[in-house]
Structures are given as C-alpha cells and as structure tokens.
Amino acid sequence: MTHWRSFIMAGSALALLAGCAPKEEAKAPETPAVEAPFADVDTNRIETASGGAEWLTYGGTYDEQRFSTLTGVNTGNVSRLGVAWTHDLDTNRGVEATPIVVDGVMYVTSAWSVVYALDAKTGEALWTYDPDVDRAVGVKACCDVVNRGVAVYKGKVYVGVIDGRLDALDAKTGAKVWSTVTVDQAKPYTITGAPRVVNGKVLIGNGGAELGVRGYLTAYDAETGKKLWRFYTVPNPQKQPDHEASDKAFETVGNVTWGDEGAWVTDGGGGTVWDSIVYDAVNDQIIFGVGNGSPWNRTFRDPSGGDNLFLSSIVAVDANTGEYKWHFQTTPGDNWDYTATQSIILADLPLGENGAMRRVAMQAPKNGFFYVLDAATGEFLKGNAYGAMNWATGLDENGRPMEVAAARYGKTPHQQLPGPLGAHNWQPMAYSPETKLAYIPAQEIPQAYVEDPRFASKAIGWNTGADFSSGIPPIAPPDVAKFLRSTLKGHLIAWDPVKGEPRWTVDHDNAWNGGVLATAGNLVFQGKLNGDFVAYNATTGEKLWSQNVKSGAAAGPGTYEIDGEQYVTITTGWGSAFALTAGYAYDEAVPSSVGKVVTFKVGGTGLIADSNLPPIDRTPKAESFGDEAMIAEGAVAFSRNCMVCHGALAASSGVLPDLRWSAITGNAEAWKGVVIDGNLAANGMVSFAEFVTPEEAEAIRAYVLAQAHAVADPAGGGQ
Numbered sequence: 171m172t173h174w175r176s177f178i179m180a181g182s183a184l185a186l187l188a189g190c191a192p193k194e195e196a197k198a199p200e201t202p203a204v205e206a207p208f209a210d211v212d213t214n215r216i217e218t219a220s221g222g223a224e225w226l227t228y229g230g231t232y233d234e235q236r237f238s239t240l241t242g243v244n245t246g247n248v249s250r251l252g253v254a255w256t257h258d259l260d261t262n263r264g265v266e267a268t269p270i271v272v273d274g275v276m277y278v279t280s281a282w283s284v285v286y287a288l289d290a291k292t293g294e295a296l297w298t299y300d301p302d303v304d305r306a307v308g309v310k311a312c313c314d315v316v317n318r319g320v321a322v323y324k325g326k327v328y329v330g331v332i333d334g335r336l337d338a339l340d341a342k343t344g345a346k347v348w349s350t351v352t353v354d355q356a357k358p359y360t361i362t363g364a365p366r367v368v369n370g371k372v373l374i375g376n377g378g379a380e381l382g383v384r385g386y387l388t389a390y391d392a393e394t395g396k397k398l399w400r401f402y403t404v405p406n407p408q409k410q411p412d413h414e415a416s417d418k419a420f421e422t423v424g425n426v427t428w429g430d431e432g433a434w435v436t437d438g439g440g441g442t443v444w445d446s447i448v449y450d451a452v453n454d455q456i457i458f459g460v461g462n463g464s465p466w467n468r469t470f471r472d473p474s475g476g477d478n479l480f481l482s483s484i485v486a487v488d489a490n491t492g493e494y495k496w497h498f499q500t501t502p503g504d505n506w507d508y509t510a511t512q513s514i515i516l517a518d519l520p521l522g523e524n525g526a527m528r529r530v531a532m533q534a535p536k537n538g539f540f541y542v543l544d545a546a547t548g549e550f551l552k553g554n555a556y557g558a559m560n561w562a563t564g565l566d567e568n569g570r571p572m573e574v575a576a577a578r579y580g581k582t583p584h585q586q587l588p589g590p591l592g593a594h595n596w597q598p599m600a601y602s603p604e605t606k607l608a609y610i611p612a613q614e615i616p617q618a619y620v621e622d623p624r625f626a627s628k629a630i631g632w633n634t635g636a637d638f639s640s641g642i643p644p645i646a647p648p649d650v651a652k653f654l655r656s657t658l659k660g661h662l663i664a665w666d667p668v669k670g671e672p673r674w675t676v677d678h679d680n681a682w683n684g685g686v687l688a689t690a691g692n693l694v695f696q697g698k699l700n701g702d703f704v705a706y707n708a709t710t711g712e713k714l715w716s717q718n719v720k721s722g723a724a725a726g727p728g729t730y731e732i733d734g735e736q737y738v739t740i741t742t743g744w745g746s747a748f749a750l751t752a753g754y755a756y757d758e759a760v761p762s763s764v765g766k767v768v769t770f771k772v773g774g775t776g777l778i779a780d781s782n783l784p785p786i787d788r789t790p791k792a793e794s795f796g797d798e799a800m801i802a803e804g805a806v807a808f809s810r811n812c813m814v815c816h817g818a819l820a821a822s823s824g825v826l827p828d829l830r831w832s833a834i835t836g837n838a839e840a841w842k843g844v845v846i847d848g849n850l851a852a853n854g855m856v857s858f859a860e861f862v863t864p865e866e867a868e869a870i871r872a873y874v875l876a877q878a879h880a881v882a883d884p885a886g887g888g889q
C-alpha cells in the first residue's frame with residue numbers, strides 16, 4: 171500500500187462546495203398543443219391501483235413496491251423489446267425522475283425541477299413547466315440540481331422545486347395554480363424529492379444536511395397550498411416547543427438524545443427528509459426516512475455523544491395530524507452521512523407468530539443493513555448486512571449496530587465501507603410479491619473518514635466536520651484514478667427479506683447503477699452507469715435483454731399499458747452526487763450526458779440519437795506553473811472548496827466543466843474573474859471571494875493544471 175492509497179477518498183463528496191455551473195440553458199415554457207386530461211387521481215384510485223395499467227405515484231402504488239402486475243412484457247418476449255419513442259429533456263445535468271403515468275399522459279421532471287407532460291404513447295410534448303430557478307441556487311445543492319419526479323392528484327401536478335418552493339400545476343395545461351415557499355430560502359435548503367399526495371394533503375421534505383439545516387416533513391392542503399402540519403426531525407435548538415406536530419415526540423423521546431452544545435445548535439443538526447415518504451393506508455400513517463446529522467462528525471455536532479433522534483431514522487406519524495407514532499433509528503449518533511432516506515417498501519411477509527402474515531416496512535439504508543420492521547408499531551423484526559462493511563460487526567437483538575471503535579474517526583483516518591454514498595443510495599429498490607424478493611441496487615464506494623482540524627461552519631458549502639484533503643497526493647498520476655476505479659463495485663442483489671439473505675446477485679462493472687422495477691412478467695429492469703438498460707429473470711437473475719440508452723440511467727424505471735400494449739420507460743442522464751464527485755470513475759473519453767426519456771415496447775423499432783455535444787478536447791490549455799508548496803496548497807483548497815462539484819482529483823465526468831481541460835484554467839485573469847469576481851454566477855458558479863483569497867485561487871489553478879499535465883497523455887486522451 172502506498173501512502174495515498176491508505177488515505178485517499180474514493181468517490182465521494184468530501185470537502186466544501188464549489189459552484190455548480192450548468193452548461194445548458196433551460197427552455198422557455200411551451201404553449202400546450204393538445205390539452206392533457208383532467209387526471210382525476212384521488213386517494214382511492216391510487217389505493218386500488220395495484221401497479222397495473224398506470225403508474226400513479228412515485229413508487230407505483232402507496233406501498234411503493236415498484237412492482238407492476240402487467241405481463242405483456244415477459245421472459246418469453248423481452249428479447250424483442252425495442253424503442254417505442256424517446257423525448258429529450260433539454261439538460262446535461264442529472265435526471266432522476268420516475269415518470270408518473272395517468273390517463274395516457276406521462277408527467278416527468280428534468281434537472282432544475284422542470285416538468286414535462288408527454289403523450290405516453292408517442293412521447294409528443296403536451297406542455298412544459300419551468301419554475302425558472304435562479305441558477306445561483308445550484309451552490310446549495312449538495313448532489314446536483316436533480317429532481318425525482320412529481321405527484322398527480324385531482325387534476326393537479328405537484329413539483330418540489332430545487333429552491334424550496336412547492337408548486338401546484340393544472341394537469342391539463344401546466345399553468346401554475348399555487349406556489350408556496352416551504353423553507354427559509356436564506357438557508358441552504360433544497361428540494362430534490364418527489365412529493366406524495368394522500369387524502370388531500372401534499373407531503374414534502376427537503377435536503378441540505380451536508381451544508382447545515384434542520385430537517386422536517388410538511389403537509390400542505392392539496393387544493394390551496396396552505397400548511398397543515400410539520401414534523402421536525404431534530405429538536406428545537408433551545409429545546410422549546412415549535413408549536414408543530416413534532417413537539418410531543420421531542421418532549422417524550424427526542425430531547426434527551428441531544429446535549430446542549432455543539433454545531434447543531436446553530437446549524438440545525440440535519441435530519442433532512444429528502445427522499446422516501448410512504449403512505450401506509452392500513453395504519454393511516456406516513457412512514458418517512460430521515461437523513462444524516464449535520465455536521466456529520468458527531469464530536470462537532472453534539473459533543474455529549476447522544477443518539478440524536480430522529481437522525482438516520484424511519485419515523486411514522488399520523489397521516490392526518492402529523493403526530494408521532496413510532497420510530498426506528500438505523501444509525502444512532504450518525505457520524506458518516508448514513509441516511510435512512512432510502513426507499514421504504516410496505517408488504518405482507520410471513521413474519522408474524524407461527525408464520526402468520528405481518529405488514530412490514532422494509533429499507534436498505536446507506537449503512538449496509540437491510541431492515542424489516544412491523545409497520546404498525548415499528549418493532550424491529552429482522553436486520554442483516556446486505557453489503558460489505560467494516561464499520562459494524564452486526565446488529566444486536568434490538569437492531570442497534572455493534573460499531574467498530576475506529577469508525578468514530580478522529581485524527582486517524584478510518585478507511586470505511588460503506589462510505590458516505592452508502593451501500594445503497596436514492597436509486598429506488600423494488601419488491602416482487604410473486605418472487606418474494608427485494609431487489610437492491612447496491613454498491614461499494616469506500617471512504618477514508620478523518621476529522622477536519624479546521625472545522626468551522628461556513629455560509630456557503632459543505633460543513634461535515636470530516637476532512638479529506640489530508641493524504642491526497644498533490645499531483646495524482648493516472649494510476650491513482652485507476653486504483654480508485656478498481657475499488658468501486660456495483661451489484662443488483664435479490665434479497666430474501668424473510669430469511670435475511672441474498673437469493674442471487676449480479677455484479678456490475680462499476681458503482682452507482684440505477685433504480686429497479688419488478689414485474690409480474692417475472693422480470694427485473696435496471697439501468698447502469700454505462701448506459702445499459704437491462705432486463706433480468708426475477709427468479710434467477712439471468713440476463714435476458716439489454717440495450718444501451720447512450721447515457722447513464724440511474725432513475726427508477728416505470729411501466730404502463732395503453733391500448734393493450736405494455737411500455738417500459740426509463741429516464742437517462744448522468745449527474746447526481748457520484749457523477750459530480752467521482753469523475754475518475756467514468757471511462758476515458760465518455761460520451762456526454764444527455765437527459766431524456768426512453769420508452770420501450772415489444773417490437774419497437776425506434777432509435778436513440780447520439781449526443782450531438784462536441785467531444786471534449788482533453789489537453790491542458792497552459793503550461794504548468796508553481797512550486798511544490800503552491801500546488802500542495804492548491805490541492806487542499808481545491809478539496810475544501812471545489813471538489814464536491816468539480817470532482818476528486820479535478821476529474822469531471824463532464825456534467826460540470828472539467829477544469830483540467832478548460833480554457834479558463836489556462837488564463838489567470840479569466841480564472842480570477844470566475845472564482846473571485848463571480849463572472850459566471852448566472853450559471854451557478856458564484857464568487858468564492860469569501861472563502862479563498864486571490865492567492866489561494868491561483869494556487870488552485872496551479873493544482874488543476876498540474877493535475878491536467880500529470881494525466882494527459884501525448885495523444886490527449888488522458889483521464
């Protein structure tokens with residue numbers, strides 16, 4: 171092991187934030203050519219749909235199994251699946267939306283929270299809604315300006331906007347009906363998750379725990395946008411009542427798990443509800459996943475060392491009032507960005523007395539354990555490791571992880587699995603009640619965690635209390651990126667939740683693959699980082715069909731039926747946390763990311779257009795300069811300010827400009843103009859003058875150029 175191998179971060183976002191400059195211009199809203207139908211979806215229609223002809227809510231149905239009862243596409247004919255239509259989503263940023271399909275119309279989102287209504291049979295545009303987000307907001311988005319999709323209810327379409335708005339649109343025309351600001355926009359809140367709607371209430375959370383916010387879930391009146399209740403996941407910093415639904419929970423269980431001091435008091439403590447929100451109709455409750463602590467490092471967040479409820483927990487509240495019912499904490503006293511926001515799936519499993527059926531909630535959170543809880547009470551029924559890990563040796567009888575002491579990192583780095591991107595991230599998991607298996611898009615992305623000796627909360631950027639600049643070689647030759655790539659793994663795991671063990675596993679050639687769809691055609695669909703969209707036999711894992719969709723496909727696929735024909739659909743487009751931070755994980759000279767919807771049917775003969783973006787000229791645009799000390803200083807400043815958007819080792823996957831090959835990097839004046847003077851603020855790359863001096867900015871430039879020369883080969887094909 172060389173020095174850098176034992177220290178270096180592998181593939182995660184671990185320093186302060188740089189501005190995220192979009193390359194594309196969002197299109198202006200289009201006037202609808204044809205009106206979409208009213209979309210009269212109500213609670214009953216979603217409850218009674220069993221994943222059939224339509225796809226009515228983010229996870230397909232309220233139970234969010236992502237299981238379709240359709241059998242039109244099956245193991246017998248999947249080999250003849252071909253492209254029915256494609257639709258461009260006008261972006262080269264990350265696309266993470268699962269399309270909602272109602273009454274023959276597909277409602278799907280793109281980057282920057284833009285909504286599209288498409289004819290689900292032909293892909294023809296009906297209307298587009300652009301919330302016209304100020305691009306400077308991009309600097310608050312920890313993990314790209316992504317959006318996971320809309321909710322549709324009684325003629326309205328709901329979208330959470332990256333700047334913290336919740337907008338309700340007319341499903342027929344895309345015209346805005348109401349808009350409400352759900353967060354304090356002076357703080358680094360964002361919304362990336364899909365709203366859910368039940369019984370006239372729209373539910374939405376937010377993100378921002380890498381930067382420093384206090385998380386919560388809010389219910390709004392679906393008709394008017396009026397706030398109905400809010401559940402905070404972290405106590406009021408003064409431990410005073412908020413006059414919100416969460417008050418009683420903190421009085422009874424929450425407050426005692428937090429001390430009186432630490433960064434949480436000023437920064438909010440984290441606990442963002444940025445993805446899973448599930449309606450449990452049987453128990454009339456909302457079950458939602460809560461994110462990591464802010465800052466990650468508990469020593470700085472809350473030196474008293476408590477469990478810090480409700481961080482990294484699954485929480486159930488009354489669907490009407492938001493009042494607390496139960497919680498289960500997956501990672502007590504989170505220290506690692508181990509969110510429990512991952513997909514929550516409700517199902518009936520024979521885990522009751524004498525094998526009786528029991529309604530359960532299942533989750534495979536970032537921390538690497540697969541949990542099965544009683545849905546009515548939150549009782550821990552089962553928990554087993556589904557991925558490689560060295561932070562805990564297992565779970566005790568109450569489901570509490572038995573931590574390895576070194577995992578509570580201090581000044582000595584701990585090389586750890588899972589890392590902050592998790593053994594499973596937001597890519598949706600599926601469950602088939604026919605095979606009785608859960609399908610987990612799992613991964614291994616290790617991380618060396620070490621305390622940040624310089625920790626002090628900043629207004630812009632990440633505030634994690636973890637530092638990954640130490641040990642990074644100032645100049646990393648190509649074999650460093652190659653080594654890092656070799657540590658990344660991806661798997662599709664078919665998990666038996668009753669036995670608590672895998673039934674079969676498919677190994678992928680990279681981490682960060684797509685969400686999963688299971689169907690009664692005995693198929694499992696998954697997209698991959700390399701752009702392959704694949705169908706497997708749900709029982710055996712045998713690969714039955716694959717087509718390259720010409721861009722990484724990370725979102726959850728969907729399926730629906732129109733005029734007796736079954737369609738399978740996937741959105742494509744790199745972006746997200748992994749693409750921004752781990753550019754080195756992408757193949758050399760990868761094709762550019764293009765956001766689109768690609769929809770298949772048996773016998774489809776359509777083509778997927780190649781990206782028309784010009785290939786990047788992968789040569790340094792100036793000579794190297796600066797001595798070793800300057801480059802080393804630049805390396806540290808880069809990792810603290812720029813890395814989470816522009817990539818570890820300054821290697822970009824091409825979603826944001828690859829600084830190594832940028833003309834701006836080759837020109838001192840232009841560089842200063844961007845980094846210090848904020849000349850590209852309108853694109854999202856705001857001024858960093860508050861955080862780096864002009865001298866440090868120039869040292870960063872020296873580092874990036876040195877890095878470019880270290881990896882560029884004479885033919886210009888460097889990585």
Ligand SMILES: O=C(O)c1cc(C(=O)O)c2c(n1)C(=O)C(=O)c1cc(C(=O)O)[nH]c1-2
Nearest residue numbers: 313316362377378379380442444461746747
């Ligand atoms: O703590 C948070 O508030 C928060 C928010 C988000 C987000 O909203 O996208 C992500 C994360 N954390 C996170 O830890 C993470 O790994 C992540 C990946 C992604 C993505 O879209 O690729 N988002 C997020």
Ligand SMILES: [Ca+2]
Nearest residue numbers: 379380462507
């Ligand atoms: Ca997080």
